[in-house]
Amino acid sequence: MDRSALTDPLPGWLDAPAGWAALDPVSDRIRGVVAALPLPPGLRDALHGLWLGHPLHPALAQVPLGCWLSAAVLDLTGAPTPAVRRLTALGLAAAPPTLLAGWVDWADLPPAHRRTGLVHALGAAAATGLHAAALWARCRGHDRAGRRLALTGLGLVTAAATLGAHLTYRQGAGAAHAEAVPRVAPPGWHQVGAVDEFPRDRPVRRELGEVPVVVVRGAEGFDVLADRCTHMAGSLSDGRVEDGCVRCPLHGSRFRLADGKPVRGPATAAQPRFDTRVLSDRLEVRAVAG
Ligand code: FES
Known part of the structure; x- marks a missing residue:
């Protein structure tokens, strides 16, 4: 059996959004909104990660991802619901700055990278919504519905993170282009x-x-x-x-x-x-x- 048949499809799927030119009108509109956000230049630079020496977004993304993954592990091992709720809420609190830093970086990417980034961002935003709905359901005593929503959100945010990693490591968005x-x-x-x-x-x-x-x-x-x-x-x-x-x-x-x-x-x-x-x-x- 040709072993490449097992390994090639995934990078191919991850590359696909870069060719979806139909996303461009939406992408251009969102880019205009991000450019018009009333962010002082210093804050915009801080969100880019100028003070850190590399983009801030992937560093921030560890917080919601880590919280929601930990909440899922606790949930599946029968830990008390308040701990699961607290972790879900902490991840939700970290989501807005994470998403904002990502959008600010995204707006300065070339068009093909913006397409991939848009799919990544929409997946992450939808996953955030699912975790908010999961928290809402748990707070009303609907633990089973909350678990289903949270696990769906975790799957979605994992897929979005995989695409984000592809955008960075394979396509070079966010990488320093003069290191060599x-x-x-x-x-x-x-x-x-x-x-x-x-x-x-x-x-x-x-x-x-x-x-x-x-x-x-x-x-x-x-x-x-x-x-x-x-x-x-x-x-x-x-x-x-x-x-x-x-x-x-x-x-x-x-x-x-x-x-x-x-x-x-x-x-x-x-x-x-x-x-x-x-x-x-x-x-x-x-x-x-x-
Ligand atoms: S600032 Fe983007 S290529 Fe130089």
Whole structure:
């Protein structure tokens, strides 16, 4: 028997929503709503996980998932109902910030990723509704109905989480897109051009082997960062220099030129930085070991 027949279908099913273009009108409308939410920029960045160095949503998602799974285990092993109710309620309390952080990340994804993310989010929202209904039923003494609703919700949230993991690990949404740069850039110093080829405060693209870099000439000298944005690989050399940062043209992340750190999301990971020196009026750059 062809063993791939046993293992291939699941990734194929998980990839399918990315091709469902019929979701786009709904997706565009929800995206507009998320973009218009009256969230101060600092709060939006906090929800992206800028302070954490990676997306906040998957970290928050552990709370409702863990609570509802624990509640199901207690329930199936005959534990007292109040403990099951408390765990279900704690999971429900954690759901709104988890969902909000997910929606904020989702709004800055490319269209195919947004389709997958939409199916993931609708599954998670429906699972939250089922757990709310389960709690309501238990509080009225309908334990058997509550158990059925909770187990259905747990199955649904597990499927949604599986799709979310596929979106992250297989399709790369939420992953840092420049982590490999220090390893694949050629070692040592490399010339990238004469000093006067670089106008002040304008990002210029150069290549170090096969690694694109963005060079910015400032008042104090040169800053060189990886060109592909850590968020979704936008080209920083097509962006702008503002207040000591380079701004990505795709979703507006800003990276400090001095150290590559993001100061505005949705990016959460630092942009790899390169050492620079000028020899005989020519700029040379060198990858900093990761
Ligand atoms: S690719 Fe999204 S902010 Fe750069």
